[in-house]
Amino acid sequence: MIEKRKSWMSLLATSNQSDLLNLWEQKKIRVNYIWLRTPEIGSIMAQGRMGVTGDKFNIGEVTITRCSLKLNCGTIGHSYVQGRSKKKAEISALCDALMQTKMSKEINKNIIIPLEKIKKDNKHKILSKAEATKVDFFTLVRGESD
Amino acid sequence: MYVAVKGGEVAIDNAHSWMSEIRRGDTSIPNITLDQISEQLTLGVDRVMSEGSLYDKDLAALAIKQSRGDLIEAIFLLRAYRTTLTRFSYSKPVNTANMTCLRRISATFKDIPGGQKLGPTFDYTHRLLDFKLLAENESPISPTKKYNDNKMPHVLSFLNQEDLMQNEKDNNLDPIDITREPISYPTSRSARLQALSRGDEGFLLGLAYSTQRGYARNHAFVGELRIGIVDIELYIPELGFEINVAEIILTECETVNQFQGSKIEPPQFTRGYGLVFGQTERKALAMALIDRALRWKELGEDYSGAPAQDEEFVISHCDNIQATGFLEHIKLPHYVDFQSELELIRKIRADAKVNMKR
Known part of the structure; x- marks a missing residue:
């Protein structure tokens, strides 16, 4: 369950805002909920490692919006999403909550799976374009006389 | 010691208003959109995000538009915004x-x-101006190739x-x-x-x-x-x-x-x-x-x-924000500071003249 939840929350967090909004609006899902934490815009500090494997250092910050809400049935949804869209954070938290209810099949089919496909297609596009730029260098032997 | 000045509010407002007008440029040309900046001036956006130390393409594009393409000014705007954000946490180190x-x-x-x-990449290009880009509506599609993962x-x-x-x-x-x-x-x-x-x-x-x-x-x-x-x-x-x-x-x-x-x-x-x-x-x-x-x-x-x-x-x-802040502040009025310098040099010169006469 935790692995699945990690996976959908990650997908929602990194989804393109307009993709998520479009999918959500298309389904016209209406649910009642109360805010536990209204959407809040902030940042996290991204870290790297010196020389790939060494000690940590700070690279810079990334904008993040988070919120938490509770459905009428008592299920709690959280979101931490990339960017500054409060709407994206709200829909993501709703999806997170609904994915834990009996509506999970519907949300999965209409939102999570389409988002997964978009993500997969984007990655496929990058990798296949990059592959087309793969180069085989060969070194020339200098014409040295002996 | 820096002594502040007062006044000039109307002139400052008018200067900023003219700056805004000039920023918009010729109004018969369409207004540049943030999408256009973040999609087509990507490397400028990336530079502003890296030196602004905040990864947010939309804000970097806005900063570039607001600063009329002056990237250090844009970086300044992003850094200033960054300080207003609540820091939630630190990420795990990127892999x-x-x-x-x-x-x-x-x-x-x-x-x-x-x-x-x-x-x-720009590597291996000939660094010749590409006049084909003058023609509008170019939408090149680059090749793809099957890859092993x-x-x-x-x-x-x-x-x-x-x-x-x-x-x-x-x-x-x-x-x-x-x-x-x-x-x-x-x-x-x-x-x-x-x-x-x-x-x-x-x-x-x-x-x-x-x-x-x-x-x-x-x-x-x-x-x-x-x-x-x-x-x-x-x-x-x-x-x-x-x-x-x-x-x-x-x-x-x-x-x-x-x-x-x-x-x-x-x-x-x-x-x-x-x-x-x-x-x-x-x-x-x-x-x-x-x-x-x-x-x-x-x-x-x-x-x-x-x-x-x-x-x-x-x-x-x-750090270009520290540097430009200190460098550019010397453009601001320093009348009182300079007045004291002026008085000092007058006094020194007067004393020197008296000594020379002796």
């Missing part, structure tokens, strides 16, 4: 070995697992295996965060890397170039340069597990430099490291060269007095 690479090259090894991929391990890890490369160990040290505490010297490599990652590209470029020309000997090879998308993982305390909260583009550069060895260590290669937001390879490369030059003390090398070896000089001057 660049899992990067979805747009570009990945090595200048030290020809045949590398995963292959050399040039990606969307091969991993792309870091090239230098192979040298690690033979112990020919200095291993970068994780000592579990907490990094300094220069946005939370002022830098004091001597400082740590973590503080230096953070400062360099958001440092001014032009300044770093010039300094890195100086090391190549002989000011601090460190002949560098580009062991690997990779640009691509990485996941930013964050621990969510209310859930008790990590999720990917963001996907960002990073440029990573590892240089290979000679190290002559010391009394306790045999000769070995060492690394310079650059890691920067966005597609910013000139900057990442410069950062790696400077990182290596600044490591002289830790590696027991000689201090040759080169600017690139002087961490206080490098770190306290690489």
